[in-house]
Amino acid sequence: MQLKPQDFLVALKLLVWGNQRWTYARLGQALGLSASEAHASVKRGLLSGLLLPNRVSSAVTTGTPGAETQSLQEPQGIYRVTRKRVRSSSVPSENAGTLDNPVRVHAQALAEFTLHGAKYAFPGVRLPLAVGVPTSHSAPAFAGVFAPGGTDFVWPHPNGSARGVGVEPLHPSVPFAAMQDGKLYEMLALFDALRVGKARERNMAAERLLTLIDPGASEPRREKLHG
Structure with missing residues (x-):
């Protein structure tokens, strides 16, 4: 299986x-x-x-x-x-x-898989520039956290509101599902930060995802920042 x-x-x-x-x-x-x-x-x-x-x-x-x-x-x-x-x-x-x-x-198992396995099972794939739904650090979940001017990421979608580097969504239905549910959107965007983000973005995403999935768990080990 x-x-x-x-x-x-x-x-x-x-x-x-x-x-x-x-x-x-x-x-x-x-x-x-x-x-x-x-x-x-x-x-x-x-x-x-x-x-x-x-x-x-x-x-x-x-x-x-x-x-x-x-x-x-x-x-x-x-x-x-x-x-x-x-x-x-x-x-x-x-x-x-x-x-x-x-x-x-099973919150503990889902948190463990999300932080340590899912990004390898379902790796992020970058696509050409496109109009779509903001994801990773470009999504509303990261609003005000990072200074503007960096690379924006989007799920290509005809009803999208932003332009940026395309990221292949976890599943083709992800943009639709995310636009129907703000909390699900947040978790999917945070997961994309684990897949395509830099170390700082991955660290922040891991901490937030753990809080959302298994609040009683200890904090994840942070990656070392370079540069």
Whole structure:
């Protein structure tokens, strides 16, 4: 099994949604994917450890979206406690949406992969000058951090508002998905800073990404600055 770029994109989107209830149709629509593509990405995310199952009977390992399967099971004792907790209160808890969803994000694993593996699995590719959506240190996430005048980076897109060096997005649907969700946009732009940015930009991006993905983790080791 090999992770695909859209699998990483799906994991980031689920992180942004947090406790919101979702369906494969909604997930796919938000990311410019089909429901079956979203389902396949969740399945690979589970196999890789970036996602964790929420239910004894999970619909994400085999078959089509919505199918039931017993192939991924949490320990019986854990399931009983979870089920009892949900039923014991007539007032929905803040985690009710998470428990209703088939999977949840494994924050520690996603943070580790984002900072130390994803840029090698999905390396940044620079493209010719283009009009597009600002990314890396040119995105709003870096507004006011770096002095103007440096190289701007963009995802080429006909509805873009800036001109700069093109960067091949993680997945073709990234510009669309980012323009629909500011928090997802921030994380994708920060990830591009890891892929194509200089040492200072990479350090800042790594710190911010860790805060967004796994706030309780220790700070990442900083790269040495040269020049």
